[in-house]
Amino acid sequence: MPVSNNMLKTVLTVLYTFLLGLGCCFTTLPLLAQSGWTKVKTEGFYQLGYNHFSSDAYFTLDGEELKTNDFTQNSLVFYGEYGVTDKFTVIANWPLQVWNGFSSTETVSGLGDLRLELKHALLKKHLPLSIAIAPEIPIGKANNFAQSKLNDFESINLPSGDGEFNIWTTLATSFSLPNAPLYVNLFGTYNFRTQYDGISFSDQIGLGIELGYKIADLVWVNSRINALTSVDDIEVITDFVRGDGTEYTSYSFGAAVPVYRNIHLSLNYRNYADFIFERRNIYSAGTFSFGVYYVRKIEKP
Template sequence: MAGIKKINKSCFFTSLPLALCLGMSLLHSSVAVGQSGWTKEKKEGFYQLSYQSLVSKDYYTLGGELLETNQFSQQSIVFYGEYGVTDKFTIIANLPLQTWNGFENTQKVSGLGDLRLEFKHAILKKYLPLTISVAPELPIGKANNFAKSTINDFEQINLPSGDGEFNVWSTIATSFSLPNAPLYGSIFGAYNVRTEYDGIQFNDQYALGAEVGYQIAKKVWINARLNALATVGDVLVATDFVRGDGTEYTSISFGASVPVYKKLHLNLNYRNFNDLIFDRKNLYSSGVVSIGIYYERK
């Protein structure tokens, strides 16, 4: 691929070898951006369809060095749903229905993403909500999805919509809400047991996060989130393209939701990455804009 402006000193490349030098995570991480200590009441539900977009030239290597590459873009349509089986047990599904990946000098390829199913149980519910959850991620997405170069049609690069591995997230979360004010907060910690794809073993990951939210005029909810992801152990060599092995980051996001019709709400969110807790490694860094519509059943 052509058009590199800044080059990692440990990896000199021209044309297609870019695919061999970069081990970036285009999907960043499958860990949920927000986790809470609440479960749904029995038969309650929350269902959202959202669109999100990232466009960036800034890639951070496994060593944390910044490369300026050809512009990469990713857009996704994602379904997210929660259903209260009992007052203390909630099932959650997160599925990218379609993800489009491409560089400015390649074709854009698309495919179904991996399905994450989360089983969430309330340990404490009344005074200090506390939950634990287990979330297997099923590799049903396209683990290999090659995009041809628009400059040299004999070159191609793998831009999968799924990482091809089975992994399991375990999360503990707690939340609070004030009785006399429309204010809430949550914190969580999570651990991701990763397996392998095509004979390549991936390193485990851990994550932490916090969120605060406030309701304005009894209608508009606003929130701010801090999330951080790190890899267990050192990943010294990029094992493959778009598998997320060695990915680390800190992110801050701001969101708002407004009612639009009966139980339908519009949700807007902006997320960006930084080095506040964990330095950025193995990812494209830019603002991620998302817009969604959700329905709540109570």
């Protein structure tokens, strides 16, 4: 049967829309560094950070790399920790604004989902060990359509939030050397996912390690490896803009320097590889981040 122009146009439109939508599989809330330590009562850490990501390399559910239009995401994120007691810390991670767009679409923006973490110290002295429960509250824009620059009648959903309520449960431990400014954090996490608009998502398992060292008693540097995999074997992208079936291994390098009293400047670079879990259902490239943070310490008598 000959292919009509209208049928061909429809097929191309669907393919174009599919490739555009894949970009939202890059999440604004990657696995964070976790530690076994909790804050001392009333102590705090507050950071405002800016992240920039751009990529045309999409990895399918089969791990195959595809080249698409450039997808760019920028985000302004607040992160804070507060010691309610010496053993209980409240943590907030909230993208205050997320900008998403392809080179072939307009850029759309919106509030991101709020991750509110409740962290409790199981052990404090010899080997700090903590457990944390972190609900991710879907207050961001689950539907945020960007208009195509190529065809006025086409648009694609580039949400700033995934519309899904999920809960991260994390077990973390840390240790430091008594006579050297060196620390190590290890953690494992389980993400219990639910559904959005009648579509259920696979749970996820994550793990990570972080090493930090203070140079000249002034500059903290760190390196991290994070990895994420899906519990279920996802064969079909049921809703590709929500990141179902996303897997990756990421590595990052960062530094923090004091600028005035308890105010610091932080810089970080993060990218992806395949040495623990292969990249699947994700755009892959480097993310550049910088931020300013304030540390509130309690003066010892």
